[in-house]
Amino acid sequence: MKYMLLIHQGTAATPRSPGEWEKLSAAERQAVIDDYRAITQTPGVTAGLQLAEPETATTVRVQDGTTLTTDGPFAELKEAIGGYLVFEAEHLDAAIELAARVPAARMGGAVEVRPVVEW
């Protein structure tokens, strides 16, 4: 099975928001960096791309042929996706265990595990 792990940053601090990031202790910051590195090096993981802050998002809709753009993400700001990765695993339990290791999951964010449709 292939799973997409959608990382919702929530209130979890990232280096992209220096103010919040600096509030973490040096050890906490290092742990976050180490954890993400360990995850991307886990067999079966294909690292995704890191996304810029949700505030930078533009949401596009098309209504009657007209393109409508709105400032901000489709979801609420704090529910927006901050990153993702793909994990090839035997079953959901393995994906849940990996998701639980994503720092955002313990820092006020959440990880959504979604199976990837394979034909």
Add this chain to the structure above:
Amino acid sequence: MVAALEQAFRAHWGRVLAALIAFLGDFDLAEEATQDAFAIAAQRWPRDGVPVNPRTWLLTTARNRAIDRIRRDRKLAAKARLLEPPGAKEDTVDEADFPDERLELLFACCHPALSIEAQVALTLRTLGGLSTEEIARAFLVADTTMAQRLVRAKRKIKAAGIPFRVPPAHLLPDRLAAVLAVVYLIFNEGYGGRAQVAAEALELGRALAELMPDEPEVHGLLALMLLHDARAAARFEDDELVLLADQDASRWDAHEIAQGRAALDRALALRGGGPYVLQAAIASLHADEQRDWPQIAALYGELSRVTGSPVVELSRAVAVAEHEGPEAALRIVERLDLGEYRYLHSTRGELLRRLGRGSEARRELELALSGSPAGAERRLLARRLAELDARG
């Protein structure tokens, strides 16, 4: 013959379905094939007699029906390829080819990636063999709602890759707790008066005790359910709820109490001390003629420590009231943060009544009454209030 068929259904449904799911890797197909096998049994057994080994017969028939269905249905061609390897020809299966997979099925049905409602429904459907309509009735929802819930749950198991296995050691404690919670929830749903559902929970409890004989909490849960169920007949008199202290002990099922205590002994022999074992130990003490209130209060203390639950503290207060008096109990109750929990009000009301603080007791009972759903419990509170008024 109808009885023989019904008995075969009850005894073998879960096991046959579990084996088929393991074999096919597909809930729906396995369910259809198992249903087919039982339908064929209903036609043939009255004519040809019950086979020597009904389970092997059902397994063989269900598997052959599944293979038939796959061959017939060209849309399922991809699955048929999966089936070609080991011995997919139509013949009698050896039961050794079909190990008991009920535990794997139970852990899949009670996977935390499913909602608790879905876990309960799926467990009753797959292991209990209850029909969608029966489950819908038990949980007071429309048939279509329940059917949808089951379809969605089965689809998620497949699409999300929920494993069909007994979880490894590092996941087992949490997962087993989830399974036990589902079984106990089913039991409590039935304990409110729907006897078939309670019986189903007892069956699941017995099967678990057989399949996981070394897990103390499994025996603890079985003991707890048996000890509660033993008192079921005495809980109601003319449809009115009778509290434990007022129950006619001669209406308790002595045989079931003995079974419950035997299960509790096994749990204790395995050094069990988890929440179900503790609750079973308390239920066992409650079944004694002379209640050992200090011991009951001590066990509630331990249960409260293990669970951190203020509801348990409330129960401890009730036990403390019996041996130290209502004043000591009231001190415990006053410390609890239980919001508008109706049993907090009814317990406090009862303690105040015993302390002769009638008007305060009345206020608490009225609060409890306003939070209670219509039914036996509400009528009991109304009676208590009337008694209080009669005494003035």
